Amino acid sequence: MGSAPVTTKDIGPKNPVAKAGEAAVDYVEDRTGARxxxxxxxxxxxxxxxxWFQTLGFAAMAVFGLQAxxxxxxxxxxxxxxxxxxDSIRHITEEVTWGWLVxxxxxxxxxxxxxxxxxxxxxxxxxxxxxxxxELTWVTxxxxxxxxxxxxxxxxxxxxxxxxxxxxxxxxxxxxxAPILGPYVADVLRAGPEMGPDTLSRFYxxxxxVIPGGMATFIGIHLFLVAKLGIAEPPWSKRAYRARxxxxxxxxxxxxxxxxxxxxxxxxxxxTPETVTAGxxx
Amino acid sequence: xxDTQGNGAPSPGGQYSGPRxxxxxxxxxxxxxxxxxTRTRFLSGVAVAGxxxxxxAILVPLVGFAVADTVKDEEWRWVxxxxxxxxxxxxxxxxxxxxxxxxxxxxxxxxxxxxxxIAIWNRCAHLGCPVQYIQAGxxxxxxxxxxxxxxxxxxxxxxxxxxxxxxxxxxxxDGEDVGRPGDVPGSWRVPRNAPDGAxxxxxxxxxxxxxxxxxxxxxxGEEVDGVLANLYPF
Numbered sequence: 001m002g003s004a005p006v007t008t009k010d011i012g013p014k015n016p017v018a019k020a021g022e023a024a025v026d027y028v029e030d031r032t033g034a035r036x037x038x039x040x041x042x043x044x045x046x047x048x049x050x051x052w053f054q055t056l057g058f059a060a061m062a063v064f065g066l067q068a069x070x071x072x073x074x075x076x077x078x079x080x081x082x083x084x085x086x087d088s089i090r091h092i093t094e095e096v097t098w099g100w101l102v103x104x105x106x107x108x109x110x111x112x113x114x115x116x117x118x119x120x121x122x123x124x125x126x127x128x129x130x131x132x133x134x135e136l137t138w139v140t141x142x143x144x145x146x147x148x149x150x151x152x153x154x155x156x157x158x159x160x161x162x163x164x165x166x167x168x169x170x171x172x173x174x175x176x177x178a179p180i181l182g183p184y185v186a187d188v189l190r191a192g193p194e195m196g197p198d199t200l201s202r203f204y205x206x207x208x209x210v211i212p213g214g215m216a217t218f219i220g221i222h223l224f225l226v227a228k229l230g231i232a233e234p235p236w237s238k239r240a241y242r243a244r245x246x247x248x249x250x251x252x253x254x255x256x257x258x259x260x261x262x263x264x265x266x267x268x269x270x271x272t273p274e275t276v277t278a279g280x281x282x
Numbered sequence: 283x284x285d286t287q288g289n290g291a292p293s294p295g296g297q298y299s300g301p302r303x304x305x306x307x308x309x310x311x312x313x314x315x316x317x318x319x320t321r322t323r324f325l326s327g328v329a330v331a332g333x334x335x336x337x338x339a340i341l342v343p344l345v346g347f348a349v350a351d352t353v354k355d356e357e358w359r360w361v362x363x364x365x366x367x368x369x370x371x372x373x374x375x376x377x378x379x380x381x382x383x384x385x386x387x388x389x390x391x392x393x394x395x396x397x398x399x400i401a402i403w404n405r406c407a408h409l410g411c412p413v414q415y416i417q418a419g420x421x422x423x424x425x426x427x428x429x430x431x432x433x434x435x436x437x438x439x440x441x442x443x444x445x446x447x448x449x450x451x452x453x454x455x456d457g458e459d460v461g462r463p464g465d466v467p468g469s470w471r472v473p474r475n476a477p478d479g480a481x482x483x484x485x486x487x488x489x490x491x492x493x494x495x496x497x498x499x500x501x502x503g504e505e506v507d508g509v510l511a512n513l514y515p516f
Contacts, residue, residue, distance in 0.1 A: 173410040
């Protein structure tokens with residue numbers, strides 16, 4: 001509370017249900033500022049040229065949310081033991097009600113996420129939206145990309161069939177072939193010198209807990225930066241074009257008048273500089 | 283100028299601001315001196331150090347838990363691979379033996395030629411796929427990326443950077459060695475009159491180069507000799 005007195009003829013909704021709803025929202029708003037924060041986040045100004053390309057970022061987050069939810073529900077039936085993993089997935093796919101659907105959403109969602117994340121990255125690059133002041137947005141996005149790919153790697157093994165097993169053997173051996181520290185990183189990932197049930201447990205923990213926690217953190221930072229810094233103008237925006245034209249015109253005008261060393265400011269108020277021609281009195 | 287009070291206001295006109303006979307009040311030098319340890323700074327440092335100790339007390343055991351067992355060298359033991367009579371001279375047998383971990387079973391090719399036994403691991407030296415033995419050509423092919431090896435496991439085609447790894451092998455009967463180590467390190471020379479109860483044992487794995495010299499066990503994809511071997515010093 002404590003805002004300035006507001007004069008309005010609007011006395012609020014008459015419907016008691018709507019009134020109760022309003023009261024509830026006001027209760028939370030007075031104690032948390034949640035509605036103000038949500039308004040700040042949702043009702044942002046955006047450039048006039050914002051197009052469908054700018055929806056790719058939200059699409060990436062939506063797919064991540066889908067993966068998180070379907071993953072949580074799959075974890076209710078998945079048994080992460082070397083002897084039971086494959087069978088539990090078969091059980092989910094064939095016997096659990098709509099298990100085939102939830103598992104399918106998770107599996108295809110993984111592919112969709114990689115595609116959308118790369119499209120989003122390409123869009124940001126082409127629009128030049130990584131430049132000042134958005135460098136940290138790009139860096140957090142790059143970290144999110146690496147974490148997304150690690151999610152793909154760790155989740156792939158959890159099926160524990162021949163394809164998953166050997167694909168992971170090869171992937172970890174590629175890691176091991178990195179110079180100097182590669183073998184140690186591979187040993188830590190593989191939980192030992194050979195693949196085994198410890199590897200499955202470790203990958204399950206990384207896939208469920210470590211990386212989702214990290215991704216949630218970095219998505220939070222990334223979103224905050226996007227909301228704070230605003231949507232970037234594309235390089236072909238009309239406003240930027242007009243500004244560049246005006247600068248170009250001013251430069252040509254100054255060159256035409258042959259003013260020495262650029263424009264001379266004569267106005268006493270430094271907020272409104274005026275150019276003068278070379279010959280006139282100041 | 284002469285803003286001795288520090289409140290930002292300009293000195294009133296007319297005030298003398300030149301040298302004085304009386305020294306002005308000494309400034310609080312300790313707080314402004316960055317090297318002097320005030321009580322505040324000391325206590326702050328103690329709090330930070332204590333926090334660091336508490337964090338380490340939690341993080342060090344956790345990281346050790348996750349990492350320490352995984353980077354140890356694997357243990358090994360002699361594994362009984364069956365009686366010597368199972369292995370016909372002049373042939374290469376493929377059998378599965380148990381590894382040091384209960385789950386790390388592996389496949390080994392036991393090649394018994396010219397009275398010498400060598401044991402070749404089926405782990406491809408390129409990226410670790412299981413290699414297949416081709417009876418007709420007496421060679422090995424990897425299905426993943428097309429690596430090919432000859433009868434002794436040396437690379438003949440494809441991306442593998444070194445020959446197939448081998449296991450130590452020996453033949454024992456009643457706890458005593460039968461025969462002696464062969465010409466090549468890791469191989470075993472079997473005498474013609476081996477006793478009936480002789481059994482073949484498979485031991486520790488090691489890597490070899492093209493000339494069959496032994497090296498410590500390398501992971502797939504790592505060179506054992508040449509310049510690139512320096513990339514893998516551990």
